[in-house]
Amino acid sequence: GEDVEQSLFLSVREGDSSVINCTYTDSSSTYLYWYKQEPGAGLQLLTYIFSNMDMKQDQRLTVLLNKKDKHLSLRIADTQTGDSAIYFCAERDGAGSYQLTFGKGTKLSVIP
Amino acid sequence: EAGVAQSPRYKIIEKRQSVAFWCNPISGHATLYWYQQILGQGPKLLIQFQNNGVVDDSQLPKDRFSAERLKGVDSTLKIQPAKLEDSAVYLCASSRPSGSMEQYFGPGTRLTVT
Numbered sequence: 106g107e108d109v110e111q112s113l114f115l116s117v118r119e120g121d122s123s124v125i126n127c128t129y130t131d132s133s134s135t136y137l138y139w140y141k142q143e144p145g146a147g148l149q150l151l152t153y154i155f156s157n158m159d160m161k162q163d164q165r166l167t168v169l170l171n172k173k174d175k176h177l178s179l180r181i182a183d184t185q186t187g188d189s190a191i192y193f194c195a196e197r198d199g200a201g202s203y204q205l206t207f208g209k210g211t212k213l214s215v216i217p
Numbered sequence: 218e219a220g221v222a223q224s225p226r227y228k229i230i231e232k233r234q235s236v237a238f239w240c241n242p243i244s245g246h247a248t249l250y251w252y253q254q255i256l257g258q259g260p261k262l263l264i265q266f267q268n269n270g271v272v273d274d275s276q277l278p279k280d281r282f283s284a285e286r287l288k289g290v291d292s293t294l295k296i297q298p299a300k301l302e303d304s305a306v307y308l309c310a311s312s313r314p315s316g317s318m319e320q321y322f323g324p325g326t327r328l329t330v331t
Binding site: 136145147150153193195204205208210 | 221250257258259260261262265273308310318319320321322323324325
C-alpha cells in the first residue's frame with residue numbers, strides 16, 4: 106500500500122529557511138500536498154503540486170518535487186515564530202476515491 | 218465563506234459507551250470525509266461520501282463505527298461500543314466534487330475513551 110515518510114522534528118532559528126522533507130511510495134500519485142496543523146486545530150492546506158511539475162512557489166513557500174526519487178520538500182523562507190506547527194505531507198490516490206494518504210508529520214520549532 | 222463545522226470539540230467517555238460526532242461541510246461541497254488522527258500520527262481516512270452515497274469505507278471498522286449523510290449535507294459518525302484505542306481526534310473535511318484538489322478540514326473532535 107501507499108506509504109508517506111517524514112522526519113519527525115525540525116528546529117530552526119527565526120529568519121532562517123526551513124526545509125521539510127517527505128518521501129512517498131505510490132508512483133501513481135497525481136497530487137502531493139503540504140498541510141499545516143497548529144495545536145488544537147484542524148489541518149490548513151498550505152500548497153499542493155501536480156505530479157508533472159517539479160517546482161511551485163507561493164510567497165515564502167517553495168515546493169520541490171523529484172518524481173524519480175519520489176521525494177517532496179517544502180521550503181519556508183524567512184521562518185517566523187508563527188510558522189511553528191506540525192507539517193504534514195500527503196499524496197493523493199491517482200484514481201477511485203482520490204483519498205489522501207498522510208505522513209506522520211514534522212514538528213517545526215522556531216527559536217526566536 | 219464559513220468553514221467546516223464540527224461538534225462537540227471534546228468528548229470523554231468510558232469504554233463500551235457510545236458516542237456520536239457531527240459535521241457540517243462548507244456550503245456547496247458535495248464530498249465529505251471523516252478521518253481519524255491518533256496522537257503522533259497523520260490523519261487516516263475512515264469514510265468518504267459523495268452527496269449521500271458512500272465512495273470509500275474500506276478503512277472503517279464496521280463492527281463498531283457507522284456514518285451517515287442522509288440528505289447529502291451534514292454527517293454523523295458514531296462509535297458503538299467504544300474501545301480505548303478509539304481515543305483520537307476525528308476530523309471532518311469537505312471538497313467540491315471528489316476529484317477536486319483541495320480538501321478543507323474542520324477543527325476536529327478530540328475523543329478520550331477511559
